[in-house]
Amino acid sequence: MICVEAVSLRLGEAIVLDHVSLTVQKGGITALIGPNGAGKSTLLSLVARLVPLQQGSISIDGLPVSTTSSRQLAKIVAILGQEPTIASRLTVRELVSFGRFPHSRGHLTASDHDAIAESLRLFELQELSERFLETLSGGQRQRALVAMTFCQETDYLLLDEPLNNLDMYHARELMRSLRRIADDKGRTIVIVVHDINHAGTYADRLIGMKQGRIIADGAPHEIITTKALRQIFGYDIPVQMIDEKPVALHFRS
Amino acid sequence: MRDRPLMLLTVIAIGCVIAYMTIGLRGDLGFVLGLRATRLFALIQVGVAIGVSTLVFQTVTGNRILTPSIMGIDALYLFGQILLVFMFGGLAYSAVDPHLKFTVEVAALMVMTIGLILPLLSLRWDMGLMLLVGVVVGVLFRSLHSLLARLIDPNEFAIVQGNSFANFNDLNADLLAMSSVLSFAALVLVWRARHVLDVLALGRDASVGLGVDWSKHVVGFLVVVAVLVAVSTALVGPVAFLGLLVVALAEKMINSRRHAWLLPATALVAIIVLVGGQTVFQHALGNSATLGVVIEFGGGLVFLVLLWKRSRV
Numbered sequence: 001m002i003c004v005e006a007v008s009l010r011l012g013e014a015i016v017l018d019h020v021s022l023t024v025q026k027g028g029i030t031a032l033i034g035p036n037g038a039g040k041s042t043l044l045s046l047v048a049r050l051v052p053l054q055q056g057s058i059s060i061d062g063l064p065v066s067t068t069s070s071r072q073l074a075k076i077v078a079i080l081g082q083e084p085t086i087a088s089r090l091t092v093r094e095l096v097s098f099g100r101f102p103h104s105r106g107h108l109t110a111s112d113h114d115a116i117a118e119s120l121r122l123f124e125l126q127e128l129s130e131r132f133l134e135t136l137s138g139g140q141r142q143r144a145l146v147a148m149t150f151c152q153e154t155d156y157l158l159l160d161e162p163l164n165n166l167d168m169y170h171a172r173e174l175m176r177s178l179r180r181i182a183d184d185k186g187r188t189i190v191i192v193v194h195d196i197n198h199a200g201t202y203a204d205r206l207i208g209m210k211q212g213r214i215i216a217d218g219a220p221h222e223i224i225t226t227k228a229l230r231q232i233f234g235y236d237i238p239v240q241m242i243d244e245k246p247v248a249l250h251f252r253s
Numbered sequence: 254m255r256d257r258p259l260m261l262l263t264v265i266a267i268g269c270v271i272a273y274m275t276i277g278l279r280g281d282l283g284f285v286l287g288l289r290a291t292r293l294f295a296l297i298q299v300g301v302a303i304g305v306s307t308l309v310f311q312t313v314t315g316n317r318i319l320t321p322s323i324m325g326i327d328a329l330y331l332f333g334q335i336l337l338v339f340m341f342g343g344l345a346y347s348a349v350d351p352h353l354k355f356t357v358e359v360a361a362l363m364v365m366t367i368g369l370i371l372p373l374l375s376l377r378w379d380m381g382l383m384l385l386v387g388v389v390v391g392v393l394f395r396s397l398h399s400l401l402a403r404l405i406d407p408n409e410f411a412i413v414q415g416n417s418f419a420n421f422n423d424l425n426a427d428l429l430a431m432s433s434v435l436s437f438a439a440l441v442l443v444w445r446a447r448h449v450l451d452v453l454a455l456g457r458d459a460s461v462g463l464g465v466d467w468s469k470h471v472v473g474f475l476v477v478v479a480v481l482v483a484v485s486t487a488l489v490g491p492v493a494f495l496g497l498l499v500v501a502l503a504e505k506m507i508n509s510r511r512h513a514w515l516l517p518a519t520a521l522v523a524i525i526v527l528v529g530g531q532t533v534f535q536h537a538l539g540n541s542a543t544l545g546v547v548i549e550f551g552g553g554l555v556f557l558v559l560l561w562k563r564s565r566v
Contacts, residue, residue, distance in 0.1 A: 050458050074464025081458040089510045098452060102464040106448025152463070 001026055002047060002156065002190070007056030009042060009212075016042045018212040019056075026155070029182050029189045031199035033223075034209035034232055040192045041082055043209070044158050047190070048079035060156060074102035078152035080145055082160040082192075092136070092144045093129040096120060099151025119151040122177055138165035146174060150181065157181070159191040163198065171195070175202040196248050200224045208232035224248050258506040259514065262521035269529035270297075276536050295429055296531060299485045300499070300523030302436050306481035307496025308503075308519050309443055312454045312512070313474045314384065318559050320496045323384060324475075325391020326482045327491040329365050332394040333358055335401045335413045346412060355428050359435065359483040365390075366479040367472065432484045439477045439484075447512040450474075454510060494552020499523045501555050 002024040009017040017039045024030050032040040045051040047058055049065045058065045060077055078099070096119050100112040108116075120126050123143045133141055142165045149157060159178075163171045179202050181187050193199045199206055200220040208216030208223060208231070216228050223229075224246040229237040238249045273296075274289055310321045322328070337354075338346045402410055443450070452465045453474075460467045485492065503518035504510065530548065 045458075048462060050461055069464075070461060070466045071464040074462065079458075079462045081462070089504075089508075094511070098455065098459075098463060101448070101452055106451065149462075 001061060002188070003057075003059045004043070004047065005057045007043075007046060007053065007058060009039075009046065009051070009054050015212055017046070020212070020214055021056075022207065022214060024188065024190060026188050027182065027186055028204040029178060029191065029202060030205045030207060031203035032190065032192045032207050032209060033194075033196055033199055035234070037211075038209040039212040040209050041160050044079065044160050044190065044192060045081070048077060048158050049073060050079065050081065071102065074152070074154075076154050077156040077158065078149045078154040079158040080149040080160060080162055082164070090133050091130050092125055092133065092147075093120065095133060095144050096125070096129075096148045096151050099148040099153075102152060115151055115153060119147040122150065122181075123147040124173070139167060139170055142166060143170065143174065155186075155188060157187055157189045159189065161192050161194065163193060163195060171198065178202065196224060196229070196250065200246060200248070210234075221246055259518060259521070262506065262518055262525065266521045266524045266528070269525050269532060273528050273532045276532060291429065293528065294433075295488055296527045297524050298429070298433055298436055299488050300495075300527040301440065301520045302481040302485040303492055303496045304499040304503070304519040304523035305440060305443055305516060306478045306485070308500045308512075308515060309450065309474050309481075310478050310496075311500060312450050312510075313471050313478075315454070315456060316384075317500075318497070318556065319384070320494070321478050321482045322491065323391065324366070324387035325394055326362055326366065326479055327486045328391040328394035328398065329362060330358060330483065330486045331491065332398045332401075333361060335398050335405070338409050338413050339401050339405050342409065346409075351428055352431055355431060355487055358487060359480060362479045362483045363476055366475050428487055432488060435480055436484050439480045442477055443474075444516060446470075446474075447516055450512040451510075492548065494556060495523070495526070495548050496552075497559075498548065498552035498555045499526060501559060502526075 002022075004020060004022040007017055007020045008015070020039070020043060022043075032043065034040055042051065046053060047060070047065065049070065053066045060073070063073065063076070065073060093116065097108060097112070097116050099119065100108060100115060104112050120129050123146060125140075125144060125147055128136065128140060128144070133144065136144070142162070146159065146162050149159065157178075162174060162178075166174060175198050178189055178191070182189050182204075191199075191203070193203075196206075200223070203220060206216070206218065206220055206223040207214055208228065210232055216223050216232055223232075224239055226237055226239050229239070229248060229250075233250075238252060239246050240249060241247070270293065273293055274286065278285060307320050310324075311317050311319055334346075337349070341349075402413065405413075449465055449470060452460050452463050453467070453470060455463075457467045460470075499522045500515075500519055503515055503522045506522070507514045507518045509515065526548065534547075
């Protein structure tokens, strides 16, 4: 269980997060949605201890993130940051095997190799596995990064805009893989997504943020309504039911 | 798959060492071999220290065209030298126990490196800012150095100047025992942390996500870099581009940024360049040029090529 209690964060004058409290139960996919600058990525970074806490407290499975050793946390929570820049000259397989670092500290065992092979298969990277990252397209690189995060085999996966750079096919495949990971392996996944229809289709719970606060929280059919979306995004989005699922027509004027 | 280039480098390095030890042997064999062995040991130590410190520095800063001299570490060293002469005079400077002096110098370099890093750790970590501060501090020490150089007695300046240029012929052999303990400890630390270095190369966020305490490791590695730079600067004087040259060549040979491969390759290339180069200069060119100058020239060219290749990507 991820417990966020009364967390606030200021960067200079700007209030990025304003008394945010949130509980994410074990299992399932939770999607954070909201306009740019709502504090979604910051919230995720705080949970993943990438940004130091200023106010409030965050714990994962009872372990406070500010005091637990980074090494211990790396075995229960994995994060894919936004726009990670990898300067190193690495092959896809080498990148994915970094996911095993918290467990093996660089000395890969047979079970590590199995986990790497599984990640490569799950994200359809077998054919690319020996290619160098700089020779890949942005979307392929993104999939390799997600595979590395998955390869960490943590109970909690935090993904900041994993659909970045992905085409429609791979975006859908990625969301389906996440759904499978959540259902079959009981992993807990928190993602930041901008496409609310992906969020609505694959997530169990949507959390709407705006100006550093959580202003909506519920199942997809509760959040994907014209009224709730207007509160979050500030404009009217028509919502239609297709196969009894709400679909937001956010691209229509 | 990368065993081959490593094997090749090992063979060439051994060849250079044998050539250095055996070519043009004359006179009392025991004496000559003893002298050469001491110098060889010093050359190897300097080469490995410079190569490894540059590699670690590049990994930690995430920048492949940097060398530790950007941080002004060697500038502080030189400033310390001239300050000592200025305050106590050339005679006293020459008379100070070299071990004591060396200990104080290494300690001062480590304190400065840590002093430069610590304020940045409490704020939000920004490598660019730290490097900028390092560059400014380096310029400050260089300027202070030349200011003092103008103030002191010309005779005493000559003493300082002997220490201000890399000199591979005239090594401070009396420091060898002490410096080798330091470099050995530093190298063992780096080698044991080779996998951590691989992770650090992924950048701050990815490292933290993988459970590597970024700030702690960066500080630790920069201190190790300071020790290695102090060792090499104390033994031969400042060398700016050798590390860049050596790391770039090693990376070309290995075609990877994995430290398990790159660390030994860097050390071997450094040995080849220094020991091989010194052999060529002593015997083929009759000491008519200085190795230091040629290495700086070659390293400078590599630096330009790296910049040019980067700008096209």
